[in-house]
Amino acid sequence: MTTDAPETVVVDTYRVACDGGEGAQGHPRVWLQISTDKGWVECGYCDKKFVHKDHTEKSK
Structure with a gap:
């Protein structure tokens, strides 16, 4: 069985929140800071x- 690659989302802010996007099956909301040097x-x-x-x- 193969595993799908994790989702990639293009955003227009350097601070983003992630909760897994799967409702009750997701994870606790965390805030992430994108480095201006790295870009992701x-x-x-x-x-x-x-x-x-x-x-x-x-980032590719």
Whole structure:
């Protein structure tokens, strides 16, 4: 069985919230800070990747 790659979301802010997006099956809401140097951050619970719109080419 193969596992799907974690979701990647392009955002326009450097501070984002993640709750797993699955209602009761999600995880506690956490706030994540995207580094202006790196341009992306991954959620420690669900591995969802948040990429700032100004860094979409750099994160690939």
